[in-house]
Amino acid sequence: MKNIYRVLDLFSGAGGLSYGLEKTGYFKSLIALDFNEPAIETFKKNHEDTKCIVGDITDKKVKDKIIKLSKKDKINMIVGGPPCQGFSNKGKNLGLKDERNFLFLEYVDLVKEIEPEIFIIENVKNMVSSANGYFINEIVKLFTEIGYLVNYKIINSYEFGVPQTRERTIVIGSRNFKYDFKNLYKYTVKEEKRPKVHDAISDLNYLNSGEGSDVSEYLIKSSSNYQKEMRKNSKKLYNHIATNHSEIAINKLKMIPAEKGKEFLPIELHGKQKFKTTWSRLEWNKPSPTIDTRFDTPSNGKNSHPVLNRAITPREAARLQSFPDKYRFYGKKTEICKQIGNAVPPLLAEKIGLSLIEQIARCKTGHK
Known part of the structure; x- marks a missing residue:
């Protein structure tokens, strides 16, 4: 019953x-x-x-x-x-x-x-x-x-x-x-089995700043159980669009090695945001910090891609929030970011x- x-x-x-x-x-x-x-x-x-x-x-x-x-x-x-x-x-x-x-x-x-x-x-x-x-x-x-x-x-x-x-x-x-x-x-879930950033988004690891579209094809095969679960019943990839960053932002990210943070930037380039995590990259083998409503902005916190010179995309953020790929978000980019950042996983x-x-x-x- x-x-x-x-x-x-x-x-x-x-x-x-x-x-x-x-x-x-x-x-x-x-x-x-x-x-x-x-x-x-x-x-x-x-x-x-x-x-x-x-x-x-x-x-x-x-x-x-x-x-x-x-x-x-x-x-x-x-x-x-x-x-x-x-x-x-x-x-x-x-x-x-x-x-x-x-x-x-x-x-x-x-x-x-x-x-x-x-x-x-x-x-x-x-x-x-x-x-x-x-x-x-x-x-x-x-x-x-x-x-x-x-x-x-x-x-x-x-x-x-x-x-x-x-x-x-x-x-x-x-x-x-x-x-x-x-x-x-x-x-x-036992500590050793909990998915990390790599388990969640490594198959989406190909867009550069300004690239991507609201509906696209999968280009890389899934490489973890978590990715397979997220892809279930989704023939297309939605909302995988990289922010079109300024040249200044891209040049800053180029100075930051894979999985590192703003400690690699000259002090004069740290910007007005004084938080330790600003201009930081996600780390492949750790969980993401809290996804908030401004994950598309590198100066906001630790939400830049582990190796690519851009912030994470809405689809990557949705994966880190445990939304399946078939769950499509609607509205302007700022609205979509709010929807994902405010959601209950x-x-x-x-x-x-x-x-x-x-x-x-x-x-x-x-x-x-």
Whole structure:
């Protein structure tokens, strides 16, 4: 018997969380909401059966529509990553009433209105540590008051087979049981088997600055299990386009040896960015650092190709985020970069989903 959870994905972005959950076969995202039109286009093209809505969650008409649709579709699970910009000691005075956190309160309100069995929140790592735990305690309190058993943990995607050290806070609430993160760790990958940058993108190692196209052919055979998995059911390669860098940027990258960083640049060429990782190349036999929304810019951090004189492409970044090659992104380059950088790695979402189903089954049979 297979119970399919009917999901509402709020702040859905490109759909990484939904895609990963759906891969388990136990979840189906019926409704998705985001205010960003290109992100919703990407979501819709990759989840054709989902009702995709472009809108602002603070708009009463949009909110009422979401509630009405959710009740009609018998939504019993809500997922999403509400932006929370006010997590700082300074913001503690206003707490969750800080206007920068109002989107989080909208999420809480929709959970209260729709009353799903389960909810999942993905957010930044410092959601837990900010203001000495004040905010996470407030969040747990809010959900507890409306009838949920809540647990949370900072999770590193790399431990679960994503070729990237991405740490995020995961909050899971249920009406029937308290989610046990120990169960999730049954789905980790042994250190020696975790894919690295080479496993993820070495077969895409041929474009120079300004080269590539939105749809192209595979030119190099896959050389790792991870690459084979990413290529499944994809006859074409999408979004493999290299940034057209300035001559100055290319000349800087030429000075930096394979897998090295800005320590090889003259001090006067370090630029205004003072972070240690700016103008750094990825390392083949290590995981990527966190993929952010500006991975196409060498001065942004450690996101230049290990050996080629360019930043990584959207497809390479998507691989490092564990999106399969068939998952195509839509919109202008800056929008596509945002979609990929803001996404929940689907592979992590899939493992959270499998762990959830296991605990739900235990709860229903009365086993702890």
